[in-house]
Amino acid sequence: MIIAHLSDPHVDVDGTEFHNLYQTTDKFKVAIEKVCLLSPKPEAIVITGDLVNNGNAEAYDIFNDILKLTEIPVYLGIGNHDCRETFRTAFSDHAYLPEAGFIQYAWDMNGHQMIMLDTNIPNEPGGILCSERLAWLDKTLLSTNDTPTTIFMHHPPFKTGIKAMDDMGLEDADAFGAIIKKHKQIQRIYCGHLHRSIQSDFYGVQTQICPSTTHKVLLHLEDTDRLATTAEPSEILLHMWDKDGNIVTHSCFTEPYPILWESD
Ligand SMILES: [Fe+2]
Ligand SMILES: [Fe+2]
Numbered sequence: 238m239i240i241a242h243l244s245d246p247h248v249d250v251d252g253t254e255f256h257n258l259y260q261t262t263d264k265f266k267v268a269i270e271k272v273c274l275l276s277p278k279p280e281a282i283v284i285t286g287d288l289v290n291n292g293n294a295e296a297y298d299i300f301n302d303i304l305k306l307t308e309i310p311v312y313l314g315i316g317n318h319d320c321r322e323t324f325r326t327a328f329s330d331h332a333y334l335p336e337a338g339f340i341q342y343a344w345d346m347n348g349h350q351m352i353m354l355d356t357n358i359p360n361e362p363g364g365i366l367c368s369e370r371l372a373w374l375d376k377t378l379l380s381t382n383d384t385p386t387t388i389f390m391h392h393p394p395f396k397t398g399i400k401a402m403d404d405m406g407l408e409d410a411d412a413f414g415a416i417i418k419k420h421k422q423i424q425r426i427y428c429g430h431l432h433r434s435i436q437s438d439f440y441g442v443q444t445q446i447c448p449s450t451t452h453k454v455l456l457h458l459e460d461t462d463r464l465a466t467t468a469e470p471s472e473i474l475l476h477m478w479d480k481d482g483n484i485v486t487h488s489c490f491t492e493p494y495p496i497l498w499e500s501d
Contacts, residue, residue: 238347241272241279241309242389242474244429245287245449247318248300255290261451264471266303268450268491271473273307279475281346282309283353285429285447286316286391288324297327314353315340316391316430317362317405321355339370343377349478350381350422354390362405364392364430366413374413378420385482386422393428393446395437401464402431402454414440425484427476434472434488445486448472 246265249256256262272282289296304311312333315324321340328334333342339355354374356364366374378386392407394414407413417423417440426444432454435446450473455465475487 238478239277239279240476241282242427242447242476243268243282243450244285244447245316245432247287247290247451248296249290250295250299259452261290262299264451268471268473269303269306271491272309279309282307282311283389284311284313285389285427286314287318287429288313290318292318292320292323294323294327297323301327312344312353314389314391315355315357317357317364319357321357321359341370341373350384350386352377352386352388354388356390356392356407363408365408371412371416375416382420382422384422385424387424388426390428392430393444394426394439395444397431397435398458399431399454400460401462417442447474450491
């Protein structure tokens with residue numbers, strides 16, 4: 238089983254300064270086209286938030302038009318650049334989404350439980366898992382304690398060392414960690430938001446950030462507020478479960494590149 242994990246496409250309407258700088262819509266299309274060409278075909282596409290740049294309905298329409306390029310089932314999460322109400326309206330035909338409240342849900346894939354969490358704070362760059370969201374997670378995990386589980390969310394729960402991004406990270410991550418520690422069936426946590434490929438351990442669980450399908454955040458680990466973006470190649474992640482349930486994650490560039498040599 239393979240899940241294609243995309244994050245932070247930041248789709249925007251044509252003509253905005255943001256769109257002109259990053260061409261996010263075109264790059265999201267390139268990423269979806271890349272997924273369509275993969276063999277074996279992923280069983281699902283998961284996109285961990287910042288689906289659009291400004292939470293506006295027009296941008297969600299463009300996003301939806303690009304999703305029509307694939308028939309692979311898609312599971313969507315909310316980021317800080319999304320708007321919960323507009324998101325819900327734009328994806329009202331996505332049957333897995335809850336009809337009200339936070340955009341968090343669980344689904345089954347071949348006996349593995351996948352969970353999407355909602356870390357959005359309206360109009361704030363940072364994220365939170367409030368007591369209501371954590372209570373839902375705790376209850377969901379309690380009722381499925383024998384099912385291997387993977388969690389997807391937008392804001393990473395660990396500090397990355399990129400200070401300007403950490404300053405808009407997940408508030409009170411330790412409250413989330415207390416729940417992670419309680420439930421031993423959690424195998425991985427996958428996030429977005431940082432626009433870089435970064436891995437760490439969070440309360441004993443391997444935790445990985447999926448880069449953006451568009452621009453990257455500049456890697457610098459100095460203790461300053463510097464925040465810059467780069468044109469490093471866009472990437473997606475491919476999470477692969479083998480028959481024994483072991484998980485391997487591959488990073489995959491979305492733009493074309495030549496094969497230089499191949500065996501006979
Ligand atoms: Fe983002
Ligand atoms: Fe974000």
